Amino acid sequence: xxxxxxxxxxxxxxGDAHRRPLDxxxxxxxxxxxxxxxxxxxxxxxRLNRFALSLRSAPNRSAFLADESAYLKLFAVPAEQRDLVAxxxxxxxxxxxxxxxxxxxxxxxxxxxxxxxxxxxxxxxRDALASACPRMVDGLPAGMP
Amino acid sequence: MATVIGGIGISHSPSMGVExxxxxxxxxxxxxxxxxxxxxCARVRELLAALDPTHLVVIYNDHLNYFDLxxxxxxxxxxxxxxxxxxxxxxxxxxxxxxxxxxxxxHLTEHLVENDFDMTVSQDLAIDHGIFSWLPYVADPQWPVxxxxxxxxxxxxxxxxxxxxxxxxxxxxxxxEAMPTEDRVLVIATGxxxxxxxxxxxxxxxxxxxxxxxxxxxxxxxxxxxxPREEYVRYGGTEAAELSLWFTMRAALSDEARSLYSFHTVPxxxxxxxxxxxxxxxxxxxxxSMEEQSS
Numbered sequence: 543x544x545x546x547x548x549x550x551x552x553x554x555x556x557g558d559a560h561r562r563p564l565d566x567x568x569x570x571x572x573x574x575x576x577x578x579x580x581x582x583x584x585x586x587x588x589r590l591n592r593f594a595l596s597l598r599s600a601p602n603r604s605a606f607l608a609d610e611s612a613y614l615k616l617f618a619v620p621a622e623q624r625d626l627v628a629x630x631x632x633x634x635x636x637x638x639x640x641x642x643x644x645x646x647x648x649x650x651x652x653x654x655x656x657x658x659x660x661x662x663x664x665x666x667x668r669d670a671l672a673s674a675c676p677r678m679v680d681g682l683p684a685g686m687p
Numbered sequence: 688m689a690t691v692i693g694g695i696g697i698s699h700s701p702s703m704g705v706e707x708x709x710x711x712x713x714x715x716x717x718x719x720x721x722x723x724x725x726x727x728c729a730r731v732r733e734l735l736a737a738l739d740p741t742h743l744v745v746i747y748n749d750h751l752n753y754f755d756l757x758x759x760x761x762x763x764x765x766x767x768x769x770x771x772x773x774x775x776x777x778x779x780x781x782x783x784x785x786x787x788x789x790x791x792x793x794h795l796t797e798h799l800v801e802n803d804f805d806m807t808v809s810q811d812l813a814i815d816h817g818i819f820s821w822l823p824y825v826a827d828p829q830w831p832v833x834x835x836x837x838x839x840x841x842x843x844x845x846x847x848x849x850x851x852x853x854x855x856x857x858x859x860x861x862x863x864e865a866m867p868t869e870d871r872v873l874v875i876a877t878g879x880x881x882x883x884x885x886x887x888x889x890x891x892x893x894x895x896x897x898x899x900x901x902x903x904x905x906x907x908x909x910x911x912x913x914x915p916r917e918e919y920v921r922y923g924g925t926e927a928a929e930l931s932l933w934f935t936m937r938a939a940l941s942d943e944a945r946s947l948y949s950f951h952t953v954p955x956x957x958x959x960x961x962x963x964x965x966x967x968x969x970x971x972x973x974x975x976s977m978e979e980q981s982s
Contacts, residue, residue, distance in 0.1 A: 581844055595755055641751060650776030656884055665887070686899060
């Protein structure tokens with residue numbers, strides 16, 4: 543299996559002008575392809591992640607949904623990160639130090655799923671991403687037995 | 688003396704649990720993609736029953752569902768007579784808690800620390816889809832066998848090295864064999880296979896990488912451990928780093944242990960595979976219908 547039969551790349555013409563985010567992922571490890579959760583990001587996102595992980599409890603989810611802004615202030619989330627939450631800027635949250643697994647608790651609380659975050663990261667809509675997955679790649683590490 | 692009878696490597700994912708619940712665990716209710724996973728796991732279920740373990744050691748990774756970033760353990764062991772389910776933000780699934788055995792937890796902790804693995808001890812461990820997603824595919828609730836969970840940091844850099852995770856398996860084997868009971872212990876590792884769930888590379892999967900890993904892990908552990916983790920991540924996505932948990936399982940078995948079964952499919956986002964291995968004397972006593980298969 544090299545691609546999902548109905549994926550957009552089977553329907554659209556080739557060429558850079560038509561390069562689409564659902565092309566097979568490249569094998570480089572740089573941003574924005576891969577957003578590594580570094581030790582520095584863990585520090586930058588400390589309060590944001592505390593907030594997001596608090597949403598593992600149902601009463602906290604209710605409290606957040608009742609008043610998002612007040613709830614965020616309880617965790618002293620910095621203003622620019624609160625703004626990312628308000629805008630549901632999933633990619634921005636990851637870049638600002640939110641861990642994917644923490645940000646996913648926020649998405650879950652809002653009735654979303656992993657695919658909402660993924661679609662924002664990839665730059666397409668959720669259904670397009672869902673139908674393109676798995677985005678099959680090929681290749682093996684040099685020296686793999 | 689307790690013995691290691693074999694091992695299982697198996698993938699986990701949140702959607703694996705969601706789809707199980709949606710289908711109420713009934714084959715006909717799964718969509719085609721997940722029925723392939725369900726069917727592939729049927730053999731794992733048969734082999735698990737035939738191997739008849741009395742204790743499980745499960746090496747898994749938590750997904751910020753129990754542990755917090757303010758205190759993140761590299762290696763943690765659950766010690767207690769039961770382990771509850773963690774709320775991942777979606778609410779709890781309708782599944783019973785996991786049975787534990789504090790005597791086993793205490794014993795393995797003492798043995799591992801004595802052998803230079805400084806385990807974080809979790810007395811109130813709640814477990815996420817790292818175990819709960821695949822378990823209903825291979826065993827019925829109420830869960831028949833108590834387990835000792837070992838959680839490995841796959842969340843924040845630096846991750847424990849692949850070499851360290853292999854050595855953990857070696858230490859676990861010695862620890863299991865030092866237990867003065869007649870337990871038959873199965874070592875299970877769960878993680879991977881190819882997947883990436885953030886960034887523009889979201890949703891990638893690499894079937895060739897996963898299948899090669901399943902083929903070579905039984906006999907070529909050292910070569911797989913020697914490949915840089917970055918290369919697994921490059922070709923298999925960030926979360927393919929979790930394949931290194933499988934090294935712990937393989938290293939907990941003897942060199943002579945052999946593969947009984949493996950299979951692979953990519954239902955949705957995550958490359959999903961399973962590998963069942965057994966020690967030669969255990970494999971020899973299995974029913975002939977249990978001989979090696981792969982698909």
